[in-house]
Amino acid sequence: MIRAERLVKRYPGGHEALAGVTFHVERGEMTFVTGHSGAGKSTLLRLIAGLERPTRGTLLVDGKNMATLPRRQLPRLRRRMGIVLQDPHLLYDRSVFDNVALPLAIAGMRPREIAGRVRAALDKLGLLDKEHLNPRVLSGGEQQRVGIARAVVGKPELILADEPTGNLDPDLAREIMDLFRAFNEVGTTVLIATHDIYLIERLPYRRLVLERGTLRRSAAA
């Protein structure tokens, strides 16, 4: 699903966020990316999501070369991804329901069909009673969960999550992790960046450990 070969990302000004990273994530695999903040976790996820372009090296996502993929073809790939960013980027001019409905509406789904799916996603994240609220009145953790609901509502083939449990208390964090695991169990490829070692140490998944832009080790669980 994801293949990186000597992947380099250098930002203008010379900062090298990724300095030649090589790894491979199989279709249907669940993988964690760990490392201290500034190690390049976010950059890696942003490159895979096509939010930024690699400077050097190869990055294939579902066989598409992310360095050369025409801009026009990016939306099609994005519709098959569920992206959770650190900042959930919710829209405060509409309800929680409409925020979660957005990816389905973009995909051209009809309201009739959207309603059921959105409620199912909200239900999974324990937000069903919040659907009419404006996300502004929600806590940071709740907003984070709305962002996750929005990422999974379209049943993506690939979930990319950057610190999805950052704002959540330990119990909730575990529940969210279970949610991602459930998606993985039905075949979704999941890649989660987190610095919360304690949360994942007992989970049976592979870990890619980044350190100052390089892959220190690829630890199989």
Added chain:
Amino acid sequence: MKFRLRERRKGATPGYQGPKRRREDREEHRHGATPERHGRLADYLYAHRLALANGLRRMRRTPWATWLTILVMGIALSLPTALDLAVDNLGRLADDWRRGADISLFLTPNSDDAAARALALRLRGDPEIAATRVITRDQALAELRSRAGVGEALALLDENPLPPVVVVTPTGDDPAHLAALRQRLADLPGVDLAQMDTQWVERLQALLHLADRLATLLGLLTVMAVAVIVGNTLRLVGQSYAPELRVSRLLGATDADLRRPFLYSGVLYGLAGALVAWGIVLLGLAWIAPAVERLASHYPQGLELHGPDRHALFLLALAGPLLGLVTARVVIGRQIRELETP
């Protein structure tokens, strides 16, 4: 891409969800966001309907900005429309005046009044001539004398130097036909000069031609000004939607998806602007109509103010939306390309 759902209100009561539930379960293990097939055309039409609704909603959300934009467009579009109308009316007037044109036949200098009368009588039988009238040498002299300044000079002459004149009123009013008639009359023996009393009308028409060009130029300039103004307004609107555009792109919206609601807004602004322009022109016409009537009372042929015709309305209704569409496409297209990633 705001999305409201009728189902939401209906479904707020946690009632029967049987078939929907079951379908949900069936799809549980399927990926992708579009399991229900509607056909490409249906999807396309649906996307456009949604974009139109979104465009309208965005306009409604900022009514003040929307009305200002429409007003600016209306005023700007009314300028070329009014100019076109003015030129059109003056041209019509010139045509009317030419239609009433007589042809004056100046006989050779030594002809007498009797020759003129004879010619007038002969010409009356011509099918192309409706009426003839003779201006005798004395009458011509008297008329000339009455003009200021000329009288004293004429007093110095012992003899009337003026020839008699036969004034011919043609039956037709086709300009080419009239020109041919004038030529035929000029070639008659005893006729020195055949003059159509329309030279000033011709001059007016040449002037109007120039005015027409100027009106086109001014119209183009105003249209450009409209494009810039509307473009700037749409740019500001687009900026206020930057967060939504960024998130939508993150979720897989294509550039066309992001653009579409703005294009509809542009078209709607243009359409509403065209309507406002139409209203302004009609109000303007109503305001100057009494003045035109007063002027008309001094002209025997009368003056009639013509309002904009169907052709002008059609043009306006086409130009407004097109202008809005093109402007929105250029401005929003650029903005979307420059959108930074979240």
